[in-house]
Amino acid sequence: MARIIGGxxxxxxxxxxxxxxxxxxxxxxxxxxxxxxxxxxxxxxxMKPDVAVVIYNxxxxxxxxxxxxxxxxxxxxSYDNADEGxxxxxxxxxxxxxxLSWHMIDRLVADEFDITMCQELLVDHAFTLPIKLMYPNAGxxxxxxxxxxxxxxxxxxLPSAARCWKLxxxxxxxxxxxxxxxxxxxxxxxxxxxQLDGTRAGFINKDFDLLCMEKIVSDPVALTKYTxxxxxxxxxxxxxxxxxxxxxxxxxQGKVRAVASTYHAPISNTGGAVxxxxxxxxxSLAAE
Amino acid sequence: MDDLRHIPGTPVFQGExxxxxxxxxxxxxxxxxxANRKAFLADEEGYMDRHHLTEPQRAAIRSRNxxxxxxxxxxxxxxxxxxxxxxxxVQDIGAQQTGxxxxxxxxxxxxxxx
Numbered sequence: 001m002a003r004i005i006g007g008x009x010x011x012x013x014x015x016x017x018x019x020x021x022x023x024x025x026x027x028x029x030x031x032x033x034x035x036x037x038x039x040x041x042x043x044x045x046x047m048k049p050d051v052a053v054v055i056y057n058x059x060x061x062x063x064x065x066x067x068x069x070x071x072x073x074x075x076x077x078s079y080d081n082a083d084e085g086x087x088x089x090x091x092x093x094x095x096x097x098x099x100l101s102w103h104m105i106d107r108l109v110a111d112e113f114d115i116t117m118c119q120e121l122l123v124d125h126a127f128t129l130p131i132k133l134m135y136p137n138a139g140x141x142x143x144x145x146x147x148x149x150x151x152x153x154x155x156x157x158l159p160s161a162a163r164c165w166k167l168x169x170x171x172x173x174x175x176x177x178x179x180x181x182x183x184x185x186x187x188x189x190x191x192x193x194x195q196l197d198g199t200r201a202g203f204i205n206k207d208f209d210l211l212c213m214e215k216i217v218s219d220p221v222a223l224t225k226y227t228x229x230x231x232x233x234x235x236x237x238x239x240x241x242x243x244x245x246x247x248x249x250x251x252x253q254g255k256v257r258a259v260a261s262t263y264h265a266p267i268s269n270t271g272g273a274v275x276x277x278x279x280x281x282x283x284s285l286a287a288e
Numbered sequence: 289m290d291d292l293r294h295i296p297g298t299p300v301f302q303g304e305x306x307x308x309x310x311x312x313x314x315x316x317x318x319x320x321x322x323a324n325r326k327a328f329l330a331d332e333e334g335y336m337d338r339h340h341l342t343e344p345q346r347a348a349i350r351s352r353n354x355x356x357x358x359x360x361x362x363x364x365x366x367x368x369x370x371x372x373x374x375x376x377x378v379q380d381i382g383a384q385q386t387g388x389x390x391x392x393x394x395x396x397x398x399x400x401x402x
Contacts, residue, residue, distance in 0.1 A: 060317055060366050064314065064317045065314070065363070083320055083321065084369070085319045085372045086369060086371070087375075154363060154365055155302075155306055157290070196364045196378050197299050197364035198297045198298045198299045199297040200297030200298050201381070201386055202397055202400075204401060205400075206401060227290050228290050229295070232292070232295055232300065233298075237300065268378060269378050269397060
């Protein structure tokens with residue numbers, strides 16, 4: 001059976017792509033972020049996941065306001081990155097896993113998540129940069145297959161934190177009911193606090209970010225109690241990307257512990273956070 | 289249901305904005321493609337004509353003013369592609385919206401992370 005071996009959260013600030021392109025990983029500004037991935041690299045090397053299910057928000061590369069799905073799941077054999085308009089390099093295409101995608105889609109709809117199914121999907125920086133950070137030396141192909149899952153963060157009303165938690169739980173059940181022996185890592189990319197628009201632009205809330213990083217491990221249900229208004233007030237208008245973290249965490253139903261956890265602010269305009277969560281079978285708890 | 293109005297300094301892009309800003313955002317969405325960015329720069333007025341922008345949207349595009357673009361229904365994710373044409377990043381547009389210099393805005397960000 002497929003098994004979710006862990007979850008990874010990271011900020012997906014576009015300028016990370018620029019920093020990589022310019023080779024600035026060890027400059028004082030960027031070093032804390034890139035160094036946060038050293039333990040992640042060691043874990044990936046040891047665990048060798050086969051598939052990454054990447055929960056993220058599209059920023060107007062694939063979806064426009066003509067048709068805006070609340071939740072969408074990729075079902076393609078491959079996913080292309082593309083020009084987003086402001087100059088970060090386009091990364092090589094990512095292999096999909098259509099069999100697992102359709103299994104997830106079937107299970108999610110049966111589980112009353114009426115997601116949009118996408119046989120073509122351009123993946124933006126929120127999908128590509130975290131994988132590049134995980135595998136900085138990969139290329140031209142990536143060492144694992146991918147399945148994109150998007151959560152609308154562009155056009156309100158957005159789904160609630162509680163709904164995203166339940167989506168994550170349904171994704172977890174879907175993956176772990178897949179009959180092939182696969183090791184799956186679930187990513188939630190985005191956040192933490194930041195705001196790009198309005199006279200409150202530049203708002204960062206370090207205290208709230210640190211609270212989220214604590215709760216995502218030990219008490220994720222506490223995060224599902226916030227309304228979207230409260231999240232916007234506490235984390236800024238783009239801080240709603242916290243939804244991707246909550247959905248990721250919902251998929252981890254085993255014994256969860258933090259393998260790595262780094263907070264560094266600001267990264268660009270954002271409270272930057274990287275966390276790697278191991279998800280160990282509850283059965284092994286009984287054996288301990 | 290959440291009331292998302294009247295959060296100080298914080299525009300929230302709801303149905304009303306999506307309707308008002310549709311043409312502007314659709315034009316900005318087109319700037320994902322380099323050929324469209326080039327076509328805009330070659331003939332801004334003609335490009336806005338072809339996208340049926342309203343008069344307040346045209347004025348906002350001409351002004352390059354982010355708050356004015358948001359007031360005309362612009363969504364920040366699509367507006368970022370317009371800003372990208374001029375090489376402006378999120379710190380540039382943050383400084384513009386808050387009335388700070390770039391250095392002041394960067395110092396403001398850094399102080400919150402301390």
